[in-house]
Amino acid sequence: MAADAPHPAFEGYATEAVPQAAVGSPGKDGVLELTFAATADGTRLVHDYATVPFHVSGTLGHDPHPEADTVFVQSPTGGVAQGDRHDVTVAVGEDAVAHVSTQSSTKVQTMTCNYAAADTALRVEAGGHLDYVPEPTILHADARYLQDLAVDLAPGATAVVADVVVPGRLARGERFEFERYLSRVRATGPHGLLFEDATHLTPAESDPTAPGVLGEYTVYGTAFVLAPDRDAADLSDALHAVVSDGPARAGATALPNGAGVAVRALGDRAETVQSTLHAAWDHARRDLIDAPAPSGRKY
Amino acid sequence: MSDAATLESLRLADSFLPVGTYSVSYGLEQFVQDDRIEDADDLEALLATYLRRQVGPADLVALRAAHAAAREGDLDALCAADRRLRAVTLAAEFRESAQQSGDRLLSLQTDLRDDPLLADYADRVAADESPGNYAVVLGAATGLAGVDEREACLLCCHGFVTGLLGAAQRLLSLGHTDAQRILDALGAVMTEAVEDSADRTIDDMTPFAPLVDVLAADHERAERRLFAS
Numbered sequence: 001m002a003a004d005a006p007h008p009a010f011e012g013y014a015t016e017a018v019p020q021a022a023v024g025s026p027g028k029d030g031v032l033e034l035t036f037a038a039t040a041d042g043t044r045l046v047h048d049y050a051t052v053p054f055h056v057s058g059t060l061g062h063d064p065h066p067e068a069d070t071v072f073v074q075s076p077t078g079g080v081a082q083g084d085r086h087d088v089t090v091a092v093g094e095d096a097v098a099h100v101s102t103q104s105s106t107k108v109q110t111m112t113c114n115y116a117a118a119d120t121a122l123r124v125e126a127g128g129h130l131d132y133v134p135e136p137t138i139l140h141a142d143a144r145y146l147q148d149l150a151v152d153l154a155p156g157a158t159a160v161v162a163d164v165v166v167p168g169r170l171a172r173g174e175r176f177e178f179e180r181y182l183s184r185v186r187a188t189g190p191h192g193l194l195f196e197d198a199t200h201l202t203p204a205e206s207d208p209t210a211p212g213v214l215g216e217y218t219v220y221g222t223a224f225v226l227a228p229d230r231d232a233a234d235l236s237d238a239l240h241a242v243v244s245d246g247p248a249r250a251g252a253t254a255l256p257n258g259a260g261v262a263v264r265a266l267g268d269r270a271e272t273v274q275s276t277l278h279a280a281w282d283h284a285r286r287d288l289i290d291a292p293a294p295s296g297r298k299y
Numbered sequence: 300m301s302d303a304a305t306l307e308s309l310r311l312a313d314s315f316l317p318v319g320t321y322s323v324s325y326g327l328e329q330f331v332q333d334d335r336i337e338d339a340d341d342l343e344a345l346l347a348t349y350l351r352r353q354v355g356p357a358d359l360v361a362l363r364a365a366h367a368a369a370r371e372g373d374l375d376a377l378c379a380a381d382r383r384l385r386a387v388t389l390a391a392e393f394r395e396s397a398q399q400s401g402d403r404l405l406s407l408q409t410d411l412r413d414d415p416l417l418a419d420y421a422d423r424v425a426a427d428e429s430p431g432n433y434a435v436v437l438g439a440a441t442g443l444a445g446v447d448e449r450e451a452c453l454l455c456c457h458g459f460v461t462g463l464l465g466a467a468q469r470l471l472s473l474g475h476t477d478a479q480r481i482l483d484a485l486g487a488v489m490t491e492a493v494e495d496s497a498d499r500t501i502d503d504m505t506p507f508a509p510l511v512d513v514l515a516a517d518h519e520r521a522e523r524r525l526f527a528s
Contacts, residue, residue: 251516
C-alpha cells in the first residue's frame with residue numbers, strides 16, 4: 001500500500017496493511033457528492049452521488065428559510081473504521097441556500113492498524129449560503145483520524161461550518177484514549193487563503209487537559225461563520241454576547257482577513273457545546289439570510 | 300557567530316527593546332481575572348502551554364521561514380510566511396498585538412540598519428500587503444544580522460516568556476525570584492518548542508489552545524484592563 005498520508009504524522013500508519021477489506025475497496029472509500037442549485041421553486045438538490053458508507057434518502061423541506069433545501073447524510077454502518085478514506089464534495093450554486101448535516105454522530109472506531117481519513121470540499125457560489133453542521137465526531141479508544149475540510153467562497157457567498165469533537169464514549173468513562181486526531185479547516189475566497197485552523201490531539205504524547213488547551217473541559221467545538229463581505233467586528237461582538245452566558249465556556253472572535261467570526265465552545269457534554277454553537281448559528285443565520293437556524297429535527 | 304551577531308541577539312532579547320511588550324499579555328490578564336492563575340505554578344503551566352501550543356507550532360515556524368527568506372533575500376517568501384502566520388492566528392487580539400509589536404520592531408530595525416530587503420518588506424507592510432507579525436520581523440532581523448536560526452528561535456521564546464512574566468508581575472504578586480525561577484524552569488520547554496518547529500513548513504502551522512482563544516475573546520470585551528491582549 002502506498003504511503004498516501006496527507007500529513008507526515010500519519011505516514012507511519014499509512015504503511016500498515018489493513019486485515020479486513022483493503023484501503024480503497026468497496027465500502028472503504030465512501031464518496032459523497034451533493035450539488036444544490038437555485039431554481040424557480042427554490043433551492044433543489046440537482047446532483048447526488050453516494051457510495052457506502054454514505055446514503056442519501058433525498059431532501060427535506062422543513063427549513064425555516066423558504067428557499068432552502070436540506071440533506072441529512074445517513075450511514076448504514078457502525079461508524080468509521082481503520083483504512084476508511086472518505087471523500088465529500090458539496091457545491092452550492094449561485095443564490096442557493098442549502099443545509100447539510102449527518103443524521104447521527106460519526107463514531108470513529110477503535111483501530112489496531114492504519115488510520116481513517118475524511119476529505120471534505122465545500123464550495124459556495126456568489127450569493128449562495130451553506131450550513132454545514134454535522135453531528136459530533138466521537139473518537140473511540142485507539143482511533144486515528146485525519147479530517148480535512150476546505151471551504152471555498154465566491155464573492156458574496158456565506159457559510160456556517162461547525163465541528164464538534166467528543167474525545168471518547170464519555171458515558172462509559174472513556175475519554176482521551178484515542179491515539180491521534182487531526183482536524184484541519186481551511187477557508188479560501190477570491191483572493192486566496194482566508195484562514196486555517198487545526199486541532200491536533202495526541203493524548204498520550206501531549207496532555208489535552210493542560211491549562212489553556214482544553215483545561216477542565218472534555219468536549220470541544222467551533223462554529224465558523226464565514227461572511228467575508230460583512231463587518232466582522234459587529235457580528236463578532238453580537239455572537240460573543242449570545243454564547244458567553246450559555247451552558248458551555250465559549251467566546252467569539254473576528255477571523256483573519258475579514259473572513260467572518262469563529263465561535264469556540266468547550267464543555268463537559270456534547271449537548272452543551274452543541275446547544276451553545278446552535279445559539280450562535282441561529283443568530284448568525286438570522287443576520288446572514290434572515291432566517292433562524294433549523295431546529296435540529298433530523299427526519 | 301560573530302561578536303556583532305551575538306550583540307545583536309542580546310539587544311533583541313532584552314526587555315529594554317522598545318517594542319511595547321509592556322502592553323501585551325496574550326490572554327494572561329483574563330486567566331488571572333478568571334482565577335485560573337493564582338500562583339507561580341499555575342503561571343508556569345500556562346506559559347508551557349503557550350510555548351508548546353502556540354510559539355512552537357506557529358510563531359517559530361514563521362520565524363524560521365522568515366530567517367531563511369532574509370538570508371536568501373527572498374521578499375515574497377518572507378511575506379508568504381507573514382501572511383500564513385496571520386491566517387492561522389484566530390484570536391483577533393493576538394493578531395493585533397503581534398502586528399503592533401512587529402511594526403515597532405520593524406521601524407526600529409529600518410532606523411538602525413540600512414538594508415534593502417528590510418526596507419522593501421517595510422514598504423509591503425505599510426501597503427497592507429503583509430501583516431508585519433513580530434515573529435516574522437524578528438526572523439528577518441536575526442537572519443540579516445547573522446544570528447543562527449536556532450538561536451533566533453530560542454531568543455523568540457525567551458522574549459515571549461520574559462514579556463509575559465513582566466505582565467504577570469503587574470497582575471499577580473509575583474516576586475523577582477519566582478519570575479527567574481519560572482524562566483529558568485521553562486528552558487526545557489523552550490528547547491522542545493524549538494525542536495517541534497524544526498521540520499515544519501509554513502503550510503504546517505497548527506497552533507492549538509482553544510481555552511486561550513475563548514479567554515482572549517472575553518478579554519477583547521473586558522471593560523477594565525491593563526493590557527491590549
